[in-house]
Amino acid sequence: MGTIETNISNNIATITFYHPSSNSFPSSLLQKLTNEIDSLSKNDLVSILVLKSAGDGAFCAGASFNELLAVSNYEEGSDFFSGFANVINAMRRCPKIIVGRIHGKxxxxxxxxxxxxxxxxxxxxxxxxxxxxxxxxxxFVIEPAVSRKIGKVAMSEMTLTPTVWKTSKWALEKGLYTEVFESIEALDERLNEYLNELATYNYEALAEIKKVLWQDTQHWETLLYERAAISGRLVLSDFTKKALEKFKK
Known part of the structure; x- marks a missing residue:
């Protein structure tokens, strides 16, 4: 079912998620991650969050494919796709700056x-x-978060070329990534340097800038679940069922 582990040091909470299937997320693991972010949001001993995954392979393969295959009705589908809505809203609401360590695909x-x-x-x-x-x-669920970072045009390009990998250089140029390194070792060296510096800043100032960064996103509390419902309906279509069976085989 995977794991969520948190380590707190120097007012920095590092959340590490893991799943044997390329760090993918079944619903239960998404709920654990949501709960952990919500809990750390209220922890006065924490001023910064780091989100990372275990291993040196994929960063995250998305939602659990096996669980997607098991969806049999609209309610199950809507609940399934609400998992990432819960996590994104928890990250959005969190008053602490969240730093991502995206080591792989x-x-x-x-x-x-x-x-x-x-x-x-x-x-x-x-x-x-x-x-x-x-x-x-x-x-649909992640679109508002992705478009907020890279814009609608780049989001459209990714969405309408679903079999094409976009390089980390492309992601950097579009604004999804802030800094890119040749190796995980170089990444971690720079990450630790950055975190140690960030931890010295005024916590209240960081909390206020977090509000500014996420201004005008309060409607996501409704929007992301409306989007989850769309996916929950589409996953039951004949087209999707046939496509999933093809992937399964």
Missing amino acids: AVGGGVGLSAACDYTFATTKSDIKLSEIAIGIGP
């Missing part, structure tokens, strides 16, 4: 998590892809 919901971070470090292997439209659904 990100697909679908993994791109959404990257976009919901306030500052992101990546490597030259951190390519991205939105593959949802290829199976008859779409990146």
